[in-house]
Amino acid sequence: MQGTLHGVLAPVLTPMNDDLSPATEKWIAFCKQLLADGCTGLAPFGTTSEANSLGLDERMAMLEALVAAGVPAAKLMPGVGMCAIPDTVKLSAQAARLGCGGVLLLPPFYYKGVSDEGIFRAVAEVIERVGDARLKVYVYNIPPIAVVGYSLAVIERLLSAYPATVVGMKDSSGDWAYQKSVFEAFPQFDVFTGSERYLLANLRLGGVGTISAMANVIPDKIRFLYDNYLAANADEVQERLDRFRAATRDYAAIPALKQILATRTGDRGWLTLRPPLTSLDEGATQAMLAKFAAAQ
Amino acid sequence: MQGTLHGVLAPVLTPMNDDLSPATEKWIAFCKQLLADGCTGLAPFGTTSEANSLGLDERMAMLEALVAAGVPAAKLMPGVGMCAIPDTVKLSAQAARLGCGGVLLLPPFYYKGVSDEGIFRAVAEVIERVGDARLKVYVYNIPPIAVVGYSLAVIERLLSAYPATVVGMKDSSGDWAYQKSVFEAFPQFDVFTGSERYLLANLRLGGVGTISAMANVIPDKIRFLYDNYLAANADEVQERLDRFRAATRDYAAIPALKQILATRTGDRGWLTLRPPLTSLDEGATQAMLAKFAAAQ
Numbered sequence: 001m002q003g004t005l006h007g008v009l010a011p012v013l014t015p016m017n018d019d020l021s022p023a024t025e026k027w028i029a030f031c032k033q034l035l036a037d038g039c040t041g042l043a044p045f046g047t048t049s050e051a052n053s054l055g056l057d058e059r060m061a062m063l064e065a066l067v068a069a070g071v072p073a074a075k076l077m078p079g080v081g082m083c084a085i086p087d088t089v090k091l092s093a094q095a096a097r098l099g100c101g102g103v104l105l106l107p108p109f110y111y112k113g114v115s116d117e118g119i120f121r122a123v124a125e126v127i128e129r130v131g132d133a134r135l136k137v138y139v140y141n142i143p144p145i146a147v148v149g150y151s152l153a154v155i156e157r158l159l160s161a162y163p164a165t166v167v168g169m170k171d172s173s174g175d176w177a178y179q180k181s182v183f184e185a186f187p188q189f190d191v192f193t194g195s196e197r198y199l200l201a202n203l204r205l206g207g208v209g210t211i212s213a214m215a216n217v218i219p220d221k222i223r224f225l226y227d228n229y230l231a232a233n234a235d236e237v238q239e240r241l242d243r244f245r246a247a248t249r250d251y252a253a254i255p256a257l258k259q260i261l262a263t264r265t266g267d268r269g270w271l272t273l274r275p276p277l278t279s280l281d282e283g284a285t286q287a288m289l290a291k292f293a294a295a296q
Numbered sequence: 297m298q299g300t301l302h303g304v305l306a307p308v309l310t311p312m313n314d315d316l317s318p319a320t321e322k323w324i325a326f327c328k329q330l331l332a333d334g335c336t337g338l339a340p341f342g343t344t345s346e347a348n349s350l351g352l353d354e355r356m357a358m359l360e361a362l363v364a365a366g367v368p369a370a371k372l373m374p375g376v377g378m379c380a381i382p383d384t385v386k387l388s389a390q391a392a393r394l395g396c397g398g399v400l401l402l403p404p405f406y407y408k409g410v411s412d413e414g415i416f417r418a419v420a421e422v423i424e425r426v427g428d429a430r431l432k433v434y435v436y437n438i439p440p441i442a443v444v445g446y447s448l449a450v451i452e453r454l455l456s457a458y459p460a461t462v463v464g465m466k467d468s469s470g471d472w473a474y475q476k477s478v479f480e481a482f483p484q485f486d487v488f489t490g491s492e493r494y495l496l497a498n499l500r501l502g503g504v505g506t507i508s509a510m511a512n513v514i515p516d517k518i519r520f521l522y523d524n525y526l527a528a529n530a531d532e533v534q535e536r537l538d539r540f541r542a543a544t545r546d547y548a549a550i551p552a553l554k555q556i557l558a559t560r561t562g563d564r565g566w567l568t569l570r571p572p573l574t575s576l577d578e579g580a581t582q583a584m585l586a587k588f589a590a591a592q
Contacts (some may be wrong), residue, residue, distance in 0.1 A: 020381070020421070052406035055382030056352055083379070085316070085570060086351030108572045109406070110348035113548075114440055118572030125316070125571055145408055147443060148572075252409075274381065275421055276404045276414030276444075 002167035003136050003190045005077055005101040006208035008222045010034045010215035011046025011255055014054065016272040018211050022054065023269065024062055028069045035075065038223030039215055042121055043104055044073070047145055047172070048213040048254055053274040056087055060094055075098040077138060077211070081106025085122060089129045096132040104170055104211070106139050109146040116290035119150065120157045127165050137165055140195065142172035150175065152185050159186060170194050170211045180205065195247055196222045200238040203229045213253050217260045247291035255280045256288050299432050299461035299486045301373055301397040302504035304518045306330045306511035307342025309553055310350065312568040318350065319565065320358055324365045331371065335511055338367070339400055341375035343441055343468070344509040344550055349570040352383055352401030356390055369395040373507070377402025377436060381418060385425045388433075398432040400466055400507070405442040415446065416453045423461050433461055438468035438490065445469065448481050455482060466490050466507045476501065492518045493541055496534040499525045509549050513556045514540050543587035551576045552584050559585055 012031055015023040031042055044066065045051035045059055045222055054062075060080075067073045080091035088105070095103045108114075108122045116150040127135065139158070143149035152171070158166040171179045172194025179198065183205045193202040196212040199222065203209070215222050221244070225237045248256045254277055262270035271279055280288065306582040308327055314496040316320040327338055340362065341347035342357055351360075355374075363369045376387035384401070391399045404410075404418045423431065435454070439445035446465070454462040467475045468490025475494065478487055479501045489498040495518065499505070511518050517540070521533045544552045550573055558566035567575055576584065 047406075052379040053381065053404065055380045055386075058380075058382060083348040084351045084354075085349065086354060090351075108349065110343075110441065111572060112443075114572040115574050118574045121574070145406065147408075149363035275417035276407055276410040278411050278414045278417070 001190060003102055003138070004074065005041050005138075006167075006190070007040025008038060008209055008215055008219060008226050009041040009043045009077060009211040010039045010219060011043045011048040011211055011213055011256070012272075013099070013216045013261065014049045014051075016274060017269070018272065020272065020274055022058055022062055024065050026269070027062065028066055028071070031066060031071050034216070034219055035071070037295060038219040040209070040223070040226075041075040041101060041119065043077045043079065043170070043211045046211065047079075047142060048257065049079065050254065050274055051079045053258060053277070056090065058241075059091060063094060063098065067098050074101045076100045076104040077104050079104045079106070079140065081293065082111075083108050083110040085125050085129070089128050090177065092126055092135060093130045093132065096130055096135040099134065102136040102138045102167065104140045105109055106140045106142070106146055107148045107150060109148045114145055114148065114265065116151055116154045116157075119148070119154050123154075123158055123166075124161060127162050133164070135165055136167050137162070138168045138170055138190070138192070139166065140170050140172070144172070144174055152181060155182065155186060155189070159189065168192065168208065170206060176201065183207065195245070196225070198240055199225055199241070200229055200234055213257060214245055216257050217264075243295035247295045248288060251280055251284055251288045252277070259285055259288065260292060298484060298518055299398055299434070300370065300390055301337050301464075302486070303336025304334060304505055304511055304515060304522050305337040305339045305373060305488065305505055305507040306335045306515060307339045307344040307375075307473070307509055308499060309512045309550070309557065309566075310345045310347070311566055312570060313565070314411065314568065316568065317568055318354055318358055322362050322565070323358065324362055324367070324374060327362060327367050330512070334515040336505070336519070336522075337371040337373060339373045339375065339466070339507045342400060342507065343375075343438060344512065345554065346550065346573065347375045349573070352378070352386065354389060359394065363394050363508065370397045372396045373398040373400050373434060375400045375402065375407070375436065379406040381421050381425070384422050388422055388431060389426045389428065392426055392428040394433040395430065397455050398434050398463065400434050400436045402436045402438070402442055403444045403446060405444045406442055408442065412450045412453075413445055415444070415450050417564075419450075419454055419462075420457060423458050429460070432463050433458070433460055434463065434486070434488070435465045436468070437465060440468070440470055448477060451478065451482060451485070455485065464488065464504065472497065491541070492521070493538055495521055495537070496525055497532055509553060510541055512553050513560075539591040540588065543591040544584060547576055547580055547584045548573070555581055555585065556588060
């Protein structure tokens, strides 16, 4: 293991106020709850966090508040990848300064069809500009949404150029063959799988755990598998876990997870999403909640 | 026509210094040159401008400097569309305050597969938050790069809700059937075509002109067609114009255009690109320059 983060990290859902501003106090309380409920760490400002719908200033103020509220920075891997290098540098430098365990770095994702050379240079530029030995980078590969991803060739160049800084990745490609190829090519690299569906397979190949949207609603159950992956019945535990994802699979993930939290807590404030995301309609909500309840 | 902008607008290339900072003085001089050479207006911070590689603060400082340097704000349609509403609001409010003729608004482009409802709400939220009657929005449809685009249904809702604010669009879909359907559905809407290749067709259907990357290098020639589109030989003028785009078609557009400017001006500083974009290699450069010279 290269980095200090491992286990079950939640890409923390971001509660919003009615005026769409981030409900920061509620968010901090939720972060603490997730850690109490089984998460070994948190990845605020992931895709599931609607991070890309938050303004640069909002993200910086929230992270500052989270650490000030006593959540250990060492357990945090905030998402920092923006389209533009200066913005990514701002977020990354802040995370390093606060002592975050790592940062989760999307590649620059506006331009499509860019070269490996270009992606390598963009990441290198961020690392050089931050210029802080405390910076630990986890590359974030999520081509289904960002379209732009990290090839093995780019990872190899990054590991070679910045072995003390580029320590791991989150793979949300949904492509197990790709994730397996990363393990084969870079045995020392800290690979988090982006779906708890692959958690057992990830750990068996030497992976370090999962950063999974589902950790927002079933952190204890994912943690149980992480803690018991060597047990004789681990495959059965994975199968039981898979039922929860299967229950939400047919629905947009972020509204579905916010709906589960709203239902569980009785706090309808959880339903608020920032555009362009929208809530599930009533029929979908009831069907999804029934399936999720049946998965317990 | 709903808005005040029409004709030939350049999505202005952004010169960079060796340290990748924007070469603002050179950029301002280039903006003035483009207006002198035939552009009727400018669309700074378009895709071709590498706007999505510029930080939020950089964009705001550059626009402020451009207007302070005497370029009439009324001729400007800066790109303002970011992933997050608060950032888009900042850029849009600044443009409105400075008196820009319009703003070019990408839809929020990180999340994929979002609903029309979500895109409508995102744009509506920006307009409401800016809350400035001077704001004139041109929606920017460029699915080949942003992936997320504007459907006719979204445009219809925007025109109905904000008829005095949403005045037009730039269509860079590359899909003439789509652009034609916009003309048919919204005859009063100000449609700029994103490629001068469709300029004649655009004008014949009642369009207002083009915002074209090629206007960075052949503004006079595009302007000539705009001024003479009713002439008997207009088709022939369009065909002659098409040769320039054909010359660069096989190369990445932004590096190719920067290379043409570097060659023309003898200023190699024009070659600098921000990652993830990269320069053409030597072979491609020579081949492209030869084709471009032959198109004259």
